[in-house]
Amino acid sequence: MADVPLPEAPVAVVQVDLDSGDGALLSLRPAPGGVPPRPGAYVYALVRVRGRPAATLLVHVPEGEEPGDRLLRAARERVRGREAAAAAAQSARPPRTSVVVATRERSGQLARALDSLLDQDHPDYDIVVVDNAPLSGATEELVRRTYADRVRYVREDTPGLAVAHNRGLAVAGGPVLAFTDDDVVADPGWLTALTAPFAEDPRIGCVTGLILPARLQTPAQLLLESHGGFAKGFRPRDYDPHRPPDDEPLFPFTAGRFGSGANMAFRAQALRDVGGFDPATGTGTPARGGDDLYGFVRVLTAGHRLRYTPDAVVWHHHRETWQDLRNQAYGYGAGLTAYLTALLVRRPALLPALLARLPRGLAHARAMTASRGGGAAGTGGVSGAAGTGGAADASGAAGGVPGEHGGHDHPWPRELSRLERRGMLHGPIGYLKARRRTRGTGFPGR
Numbered sequence: 450m451a452d453v454p455l456p457e458a459p460v461a462v463v464q465v466d467l468d469s470g471d472g473a474l475l476s477l478r479p480a481p482g483g484v485p486p487r488p489g490a491y492v493y494a495l496v497r498v499r500g501r502p503a504a505t506l507l508v509h510v511p512e513g514e515e516p517g518d519r520l521l522r523a524a525r526e527r528v529r530g531r532e533a534a535a536a537a538a539q540s541a542r543p544p545r546t547s548v549v550v551a552t553r554e555r556s557g558q559l560a561r562a563l564d565s566l567l568d569q570d571h572p573d574y575d576i577v578v579v580d581n582a583p584l585s586g587a588t589e590e591l592v593r594r595t596y597a598d599r600v601r602y603v604r605e606d607t608p609g610l611a612v613a614h615n616r617g618l619a620v621a622g623g624p625v626l627a628f629t630d631d632d633v634v635a636d637p638g639w640l641t642a643l644t645a646p647f648a649e650d651p652r653i654g655c656v657t658g659l660i661l662p663a664r665l666q667t668p669a670q671l672l673l674e675s676h677g678g679f680a681k682g683f684r685p686r687d688y689d690p691h692r693p694p695d696d697e698p699l700f701p702f703t704a705g706r707f708g709s710g711a712n713m714a715f716r717a718q719a720l721r722d723v724g725g726f727d728p729a730t731g732t733g734t735p736a737r738g739g740d741d742l743y744g745f746v747r748v749l750t751a752g753h754r755l756r757y758t759p760d761a762v763v764w765h766h767h768r769e770t771w772q773d774l775r776n777q778a779y780g781y782g783a784g785l786t787a788y789l790t791a792l793l794v795r796r797p798a799l800l801p802a803l804l805a806r807l808p809r810g811l812a813h814a815r816a817m818t819a820s821r822g823g824g825a826a827g828t829g830g831v832s833g834a835a836g837t838g839g840a841a842d843a844s845g846a847a848g849g850v851p852g853e854h855g856g857h858d859h860p861w862p863r864e865l866s867r868l869e870r871r872g873m874l875h876g877p878i879g880y881l882k883a884r885r886r887t888r889g890t891g892f893p894g895r
Contacts (some may be wrong), residue, residue, distance in 0.1 A: 456491040457491070458665065458666055458667050458668050458670070458671055459490075460490070460492065460493050460507075460665040460666075461479070461483060461484055461485065461486040461487065461490060461491070461493070461665075462479065462480040462483045462492075462493050462494075462662060462663065462664060463477060463478065463480060463486055463493070463494045463495075463520070464476075464478050464479075464495045465494045465496045465497065465520055465524045466497045467496065467497065467498050467499075467524060467525070467528070468498075468499060469499065470503075470525075470528045471525050471528075472525075474517065474521045477516075477517050477520060480661070480663055480664070480764055481565065481634035481764050482766070486510060486516035486520070487516065488510050488511065488515075488516065489511065489512045490509075491507060491508065491510075492509075492516060492520060493507050493662070493674075494520055494524065495661055496524045498528055502659060502683055502759045502760065502762060504524075504683060505680075506523050506524065506527045508520055542573075543641050543644045544623070544624050544625045544644055544647050544648055545574065545623045545624060545625070546571060546573070546574040546626070546640060546644050546714070547575050547576075547617075547621035547622060547623035547625075547626050547627070547717075548566055548574060548575070548576045548627045549577050549618070549621060549626055549628050549629075550563070550566070550576065550578050550579070550628075550630070550631055551579045551581050551610055551613035551614055551617065551630075552578060552580060553581045553582060553583065553608075553733070554583065554585065554587065554588070555588075555632070556588050556590075556591045559631040560591060562629070562630070562631050562632070562633055563578070563596055563600060565633075565634045565635040566629075566640075567600075568637055569635065569638075569639065569640040570641055571641045574623065574627075574640060575601065575621075575622070575623065576596075576599070576600045576601065577600075577603055577620060578601065578602050578603065579603050579613040579617045580592075580602065580603065580604045580605065581605050581608060581610070581733065582606055582607065582608035582609075582733070583604065589602055603620055607887065608733040608734070609729075609731050609733040609734040609883070609887065610710070610731030610732045610733055611725075611726035611729070611730050611731035611734070611743075612731075612733075612887065613733075614725070614726050614731075614740065618721065618726075621717070624716065624717050624718070625715070625716060626714060626715050626720065627643055627714040628710060628713050628715075629711055629713075629763060630765075632711075632765060633660075633663075633711055633764060634663055634764045635762075635764075638760070638761075638762075639658065639761050639762055639763055642762075643656055643658050646758065647714070647716055650756075652689075652754045653753065653754045653755070653756055654715060654720075654749075654751070654753025654755065655707075655713065655714065655715050655716070655719070655744070655745060655748045655754075655755040655756075656714045656755070656758060656761070657681070657707055657709070657712055657714075657745075657755070657756075657757050657758075658712040658758055658759070658762065658763065659681065659683075659759040659761060659763075660679035660680060660681075660712050660762075660763055661678075661679075661680060661762060661763075661764055662674045662767055663765060663767075665767075666769065667769045667770070668771070669769060669771050669774040670767040670768075672861075672862075673767055673774060674767065676861055678765075678767070679709045679711065679712075679765060681759075682759065685756070685757060685759065685760075687754060687756050687757075688701070688754065688755040688756070689754045690749045690750065690753070691752070698806070699806050701745070701750065702746065702789065702792075702803060702806060704742035704743075704788065705742060705785070707742075707745045707755055707757060708745070708755075708757055709741060710740065711763060711765055713741060713744075713745075719751065719753050722751065723747040723748060724747075725744075726740045726741075726743060727740065727743050727788075727791040728883075729791065729880055729881075730791055730880065730883070732780070734883035734887070735879035735882040735883045735886075736783060736784065736876065736879040736880040736882075736883045737779070737780040737784055737875075737879055738780045738781065738783060738784020738785075738788075739783075739785065739787040739788030739791065739876070739880075740784075742785070742788040743791050746788070746792060747792075747796070750799060775865065775868055778869045778872070779868040779871060779872040779875075781869055781872065782868065782869035782872025782873040783872035783873065783875045783879055784872075784876065785872075785873060785876060786873045786874075786875075786880075787876035787880040787883075789803070789876075789877075790876065790880045790881070791880055794880075
């Protein structure tokens with residue numbers, strides 16, 4: 450890791466609130482679980498304009514200067530002239546929603562997530578915790594002791610994230626189902642922002658939201674976030690299968706563009722109609738991932754729209770070690786090809802469309818990892834993300850920003866690129882192994 454030109458860890462993570470694109474500072478506060486910025490350090494900030502996420506920036510605060518002053522100047526420069534509209538009055542009441550959280554032996558993180566989920570401003574929702582293949586009674590004890598009558602506990606003994614999500618789908622009663630992970634902290638307005646689109650547009654079958662880092666304490670966390678992390682930018686986006694986007698020639702098979710499983714919601718009937726998630730995909734199976742991508746594509750190919758909204762924010766606690774990052778790189782590659790295999794196995798009718806896109810898809814897959822190793826600005830990787838290695842501008846903001854999109858300025862380690870490619874080779878094999886193990890565990894009736 451010593452050869453990767455990143456800011457020295459830790460980096461403080463904060464939120465900067467402005468009253469307009471070049472206006473006054475309303476507040477400066479740490480991200481959930483974060484610490485206040487200090488002079489002489491780097492600070493990563495989410496900039497909100499009139500309450501709405503507008504940009505991220507990375508700022509170095511020199512010794513002797515107040516962090517608030519430097520952050521305000523940098524935030525104004527980043528969003529100058531970018532006037533975020535005030536939150537629109539809801540034209541319809543957000544639908545009743547069930548929030549599903551799958552977990553396994555992480556009761557400490559789960560408690561932090563549940564506390565944030567119980568603090569939502571959504572008018573009508575319930576929470577279901579799915580305890581996946583537990584080794585102990587810690588999760589059940591936590592939910593029943595601390596969150597009795599507020600959170601429903603369900604046990605699912607077959608390991609696998611998709612199986613756990615399907616269990617939640619089977620027992621949840623809301624017409625909309627939101628899914629998140631046990632290692633996030635949700636903004637108070639997260640659930641309302643994530644589910645309001647379902648009331649506004651009956652053709653929407655899935656909505657995804659913005660995922661930002663809760664902490665940047667280690668070099669591994671910084672490296673992941675500097676190459677995009679889980680962020681998908683600050684521009685709302687609609688994906689319509691009847692109007693394929695001009696800038697997505699592989700649509701809908703580049704599902705990683707749409708969002709991530711830590712921040713997604715589905716119209717329950719739409720998800721049930723496509724058979725839920727493929728139980729042979731996801732963390733906890735030999736496939737290693739791809740369950741969320743499979744769900745996105747299945748709902749789109751069934752004719753529903755998908756919307757990405759940056760107003761729905763969760764803060765994700767990235768894994769901390771280099772080995773964690775190695776495992777993630779391998780898992781991302783495996784999940785990509787595993788979900789594509791799942792589509793072909795479960796929906797053979799999609800084969801002609803996939804084959805028509807295959808030559809460009811293979812070129813795209815090679816570019817995903819090759820461009821990361823090049824380190825040139827403007828060469829988008831898997832997430833199309835920006836790095837942190839650029840020179841600071843006059844406001845003190847670094848030229849590359851974790852979580853932002855458009856390019857990166859320092860190399861993605863070749864070892865991680867190799868692991869992604871190895872994972873892509875493993876994905877179909879892993880999926881077929883998992884499929885044999887999970888026969889009979891799909892969504893009821895499928």
